[in-house]
Amino acid sequence: MEEAIEILRLTSSQEEVSYQGEYNEFSHITVLPRPVQQPIPIWIAANPLPTMPKMGERALRRVAKYGDGWMTTLNTPQSFAQNLASLRHYAQEEGRDLSPHFEVCLYYNINVNEDREAAFQESKHFLDTYYSVDYPPSRVEMGVALGSPQQCIDRLQEFIDAGATTITLRLTSYDRKRQFDHAVIAVCDLDEAIRRYQALGFDVRPGGMLCTRFCSPPLFSWTTEHAIALRSVRIRTEITSRF
Numbered sequence: 001m002e003e004a005i006e007i008l009r010l011t012s013s014q015e016e017v018s019y020q021g022e023y024n025e026f027s028h029i030t031v032l033p034r035p036v037q038q039p040i041p042i043w044i045a046a047n048p049l050p051t052m053p054k055m056g057e058r059a060l061r062r063v064a065k066y067g068d069g070w071m072t073t074l075n076t077p078q079s080f081a082q083n084l085a086s087l088r089h090y091a092q093e094e095g096r097d098l099s100p101h102f103e104v105c106l107y108y109n110i111n112v113n114e115d116r117e118a119a120f121q122e123s124k125h126f127l128d129t130y131y132s133v134d135y136p137p138s139r140v141e142m143g144v145a146l147g148s149p150q151q152c153i154d155r156l157q158e159f160i161d162a163g164a165t166t167i168t169l170r171l172t173s174y175d176r177k178r179q180f181d182h183a184v185i186a187v188c189d190l191d192e193a194i195r196r197y198q199a200l201g202f203d204v205r206p207g208g209m210l211c212t213r214f215c216s217p218p219l220f221s222w223t224t225e226h227a228i229a230l231r232s233v234r235i236r237t238e239i240t241s242r243f
Contacts, residue, residue: 005042005066012040043069043103048083057086064090069103071168076142080106081162105166106159109144111173112182116147123172144172149187156187 003021010017011031018027044067048056063070064087072083084104091098109127113119120137123144127135145155156167173179 001044002062002066005044008042009039013038039068041068041103043067043071043105045071046083047072047074048079048086049074050079056083057090060087061090061094063087064096065094067102069105069166071103071105071107073107074143075106075159077158077162080159080164084163103165104163105168106164107168108156108159108170109172110152110156110169110179110183110187111144111146111171112149112152112179112187113146114148116151119146120144122174126172126174145169149182152183152187 003019003024006021007019007024010019011029012035015030016028018029019025044063046056046059046063048059050056060070060083070084070087072080075083088098109123111119111123111126113122120140123146124135124137124140127133127140127143145152159167169183171179171183
């Protein structure tokens, strides 16, 4: 992975590049078209587990050395803050001072329902079916913002207070339009963003999609990214469907 990151940085920014590593080697390669954004930001995923501390440290050190951002899941607000502190410490050891532009992205789940138990049961069924497992209740509680809009906001705010700058939300519900309306409108206050996108000519409506990106069959997902009032943290809502 580390060589792949180095290669991506080279080929996305220069022409006639050469590289010699332990696993990859090439000479005088040009990849076109190059991204307009220079340099391209590379976010690296790392999910340290308390049961595997050495592997977790290695993953965070990789982010500290090579990343323009960190993306993670399977965290409590407390473990999120602890891992972020370790990441900043490792970056200092690498001679890097992570700037305010360094992205700290949490991939999280959400199910908005005034009946919190119903939200929990639907989320557990969704996740168990999606991953073909039987998650313990504690795992569902850890990984999903559950309950009323305010309860979900409070849960997300804990991660924002812990240092998250971007949150990607997956809707763990089978009623996608309802969840889109509740999660994106009630929790994220999307009304102003919708008006701005409509002014630019996009066909965006509550319960609709701004853009489409296809994943490996039989999955596809729609995403829309917007600004919200929670400390200017960006929230990206993702609806994933099986068909």
